[in-house]
Amino acid sequence: MTPSLTCSSAIGLVLLATSASADVTPQEVWASWQAMLTSAGQELTIGNTADNGSSVEVTDLAVAYKDEMGGSAAVSFDKLTFVGNGDGTVTVTMPESYPLEMSFPAEGDGPGAMKLTVRQPGMKIVAGGSATETRYEFAGPKVTVELDEIKDQTGAVLDTKADLTMADLTARYLVAQDGDKTTLDSDFAAGSMLLNLSGVDSSGENGGRGTIMLSLSGLTGATKGTFLGADVMANMAVALNSGFTMDSSFNFGALSMNLDIEEAAGPSRVVANATGGGFVLAMDKARMTYGTSLNGGKFTFSGAEIPFPQVELAFAESGFNLLMPVSKSDSPQDFAFLTKLVDFTVSEDIWAMVDPGASLSREPATIIVDLKGTGKWKADIMDPAVQMDGAEPPGELDSLDVTQILARAAGAEVSATGGLVFDNSDMMTFGGMPRPDGKISIGIKGANKLVENLIALGILSQEDAMGFRMGMAMFTRPGAGPDELTSEIEFKEGGLFANGQRLQ
Template structure:
């Protein structure tokens, strides 16, 4: 029996499905030794009942991975792994079709976790080639499935989760012996998923089913030697880097909710992408999606809600490493061409006084700042509620656009900040333009949704900060001076 010490659930799964390719060595024994060595570097506990040679195949049986992390114990069991010498410098790795997975415990300050799962694969094969310090492997998995039941605590009814993947193939290339860099790519025909739960106490339940078609993705990483993955901040400063990009061609789903407040919805969507990157230079996450159609009917709402969206996007970038050097940040949110059904419009505007133009929201902001808190240190992260995480050096409003019911607000601008005083002092300007506001307010008054005196007050307020810029159009230039004064269209307002 062999032993090494334990890490986290993600590392266990990564070792299970990826590490054989990392160690594409000449003999099955060397491949297995490198697999357990990689597990040890992640801090896992690995035990085996037997390891024996059967002709050209090394058979390892009774394998168990275990780890405890912040009060939660995770374990994975594999009945058998077979490593066959193909006689040409390559090794084929296959394993048991069923792999149990379990996690239970109570993290400090969190709710108890109780999860039981089974990973099932049919015909999965990994072909490892090359050398231990420059390895390539190709894998194919005609069918993969995950069946899981999870509860947050003993008072909650369990949630059943199933995920199946069909036609998965990929390639993985890793260079290095102690420090490692790697690249990967994969494709899958489809993924189907289902979530369901029942609460007998109040006779309610839910079910959500969906599919994603045409998956593809690429990834890369840099793993320096000797990094402690539990200390993510130190690992990033040592050179840890991870990045990935994933896409799909279409998706669809439907949900039902039982009970007096139940209902259901369904959706179909076009192609989309997801992106992720993390290094000492920052954390970024984002994605975009094409057309989306959704229909929803709730028991306590009188009409169906049908929504269409032409395009959506989200991108976030933020620094993660504390220091005295300014680091970039950014945020992009896009909801383009949002439309709702005429039946829903009719509830609020039966006289059709408001334009039915598609609505759009775009916010694109970037800048740089100095991070003073290690956000991956739980003790330091707790202080974020009491103090800013750092100082803001500059902000650029690249684009702001809000358009709906015949009115549109657009804007852009930039400012730098002086942080020598008790409060940051901006120095810069923002240009804003509002079109269609007066026509919209008049229609709201005619519909009885806006009192006339409030409309007049809003018009007076706009007159203080904006100047005419065309038919039913107002423009405003707000300037911030480094002495703390603020001007609107050349008139000092502070």
């Protein structure tokens, strides 16, 4: 079991602990919680249970998880109480703090084991609903996870300290149970999150000390999905075909991070700020979506090995998004790919290294690649038995739409739009790839001026510039304005054409 899987299991223990499956009576709440934990592969050890009808008190409860690779996670509670409120809901009271332990397989690259303490003073948990559809609501002024001890793979205790605090936390869960399927609809919000991490690296002669402080504000998240038993989830292809779905999102407001490192060569520092960001992850039998974003980013670097007081990088917007089919299909399915970095800038010290005379434009750089299309998999790629790197591709590309390609930097710009369709029955015309049909329109601005500046700076030789210009002349023609070029790359009749001239 990898460290990330062990952490996921441990986090699951905490979440199950703070949102135990519930019904309308304390006895049903406690019974439902036990059933959910054991069905997820955990083992329960119960010290004592006291039932007086209107409430259930459980003492010395331990929940443990192990897998075949040697990883484990365990959490324990000295007392839990389930008290009926007389209105069909149940209040669950947990300890204000409880321990969490994790260990990782010896084959991993991460730590060997760690001990944590979860503190949640004032946490209020109310459960209600029915045996088949359970609702949870909880709120807490603060939840803190503290690192008590961390060991490496040899068992040596590392000099590391860490704590994670979330303030003004609220959450809602709605869980419906149907046999071995659990349907979840949840969301949460937190006013802020603060992570502090510090440690000493004593592994080598140049070992040093480092500290990290990360803060986020305005956190929100949501998860919807249908989750299955551990045996089914072991093979994602089987799980997807059995009804597994997941749709999760996470967003945050202002971000601030400080990283300080003390080494023999001297101190170094990284400061990062952003105005917001987030990610999405969704999956079902038809498709998978994954995306990230970060806006208003600014990074400052300083240190003994940097030949300037500091270096600054900034951008207005960055993003990545991928949509793709994940299951075998006989008909084409949609896919999409987007990556972008908008208005990227670097500090003048960096520019001055390559362009001290400011010949090149300092305007912010932008790169955008936005593609859409259709295709299909000929095998379930989520099945571990499927070989993705075999001699025969496991999928087919049917169409590709170039919604936007844009590269703008140093006073030059290249853009492209267009679309292609592919004939997968013809793999000979273009040497092993399906024959395309369609057109891509390309626009180029400022290329000649950029080439002249690069020659003046000694970055580009006259010979290289001549070869570049000859190549441009073959594929382009003059555009509407000065130092503008255009090109139409067209695939038709089994050939490749540039501005009407056949190249292949």
